[in-house]
Amino acid sequence: MVQKLVPFSDGPLREKKVLSLGFYRTGSQSLKEALTILHYKDVFHSSAIMDAPAKFASLGAAADDNIACLPSYTGRHWNRAQWDRLFGPCEALTDVTPYSLDLLRAYPEAKVILVKRDFDSWATSYLNTLFLPSSAGIIPWLSGCVFEPMIGLKVSRIVWKFYMGLFGVCDLQKAGDRQIIRAGYNRHYDLIRSLVPPDRLLDIDLRDLSWEPLCKFLEKDVPVQPFPRLNESKTYAESWTLLHRWAFVGALVKIVPALLIVAGLTWWSKWYFAGNGRMI
Incomplete structure (x- = not known):
């Protein structure tokens, strides 16, 4: 529910001056750093809250309420x-592309x-x-559907919603089909071009x-430092591996005591009833 949202960061309400609506893996991390260098305050990028489950869950709530293709869509x-x-x-x-249409409606004045x-x-x-690291194969499925829920996490499931939202599909596997993602990719870019003056x-x-076209568009002076060129591909893959391992270990920590209790009760009941049987 909206009232349970955890804000990205504390601070005063500020005007939304820039929306970056390109797809993931189109330089969003570099652009986030560039906008920060240009003195935009509290530039949002989802990587900043990957380790904050409550804040990340807020993005999941936004997905459920605003992304119409999702099975969990509420229409609110x-x-x-x-x-x-x-x-x-x-x-x-x-890094907010799945919510593009709603954000454009909310902030029509933003560049x-x-x-x-x-x-x-x-x-x-x-x-x-x-x-592939987050969604394909038995390990990501077990992490997202079994292990993470056992320790109160929904990271994988929320990210799956982002992928489905990008391409307008209700089946996660379709978000990995090259023909479907080509159509979704082209449709998104054409739609944004048609909606934004x-x-x-x-x-x-x-x-x-680079700095020149970006600063001209934003009416900013060109900074002295080089334009940031960040490539987080290795970090992303490592992060998913760590999440899956952590979820498995966390679930195991919860399961093992319960299994030991069950095993102990089973052994005790066999001993008890066997003893009673001999006494009879």
Whole structure:
């Protein structure tokens, strides 16, 4: 429910000046750092709350209420006040693409940055860095459906909702189908271009993302330091491996005492009833 949302960070409510609505793996981490260097306050990127389950759960609540393709969809689309409750202090939002349409409605005055990549290059990066480590195979399934819920986590399930929301599908496996994701990728970029006026849109290829076009669009002076070029692909893969291991160990810690109790009760009952039998 909205009243249970945990804000991204504490601070005063600020105007949302920039929305970055390119897909994951299109330089969102680099752009987050660049916007921070340009003095935008509390720039949001989901990596900042991966280790904060309550805050991450708030993004899951936003998905359920706003992403229509999800099986968990409630239809309670958020208004500006509700988005402000989650992102209040943030002047710029990156890594929020699954909520693009609702955020555009909530913040029509914000400038929009749309970073794109060649589809084949992007799809390979998305599949190998994000989708396969988090969603494909028995280990991610056990982590998301069995182990994480046992220790009060929903990280995998929330991320699965993001992937389905990107491509408008209700089946997670379709978010790994190359033909389906191509159609979803093209549809998203075409839709954003059709909705955002040209004077509020920076439509740019990742290869061309640099200080000059960004600062011209945002009407900022070009910084002295080099444009940040971050590639978190290895970190993402390692993070999923750590999450799966942690969830397994955490679930095991909960299971083992219960199993020992059951084993002890079973042994005691056999001993007790066997003893009674001999006494008879």
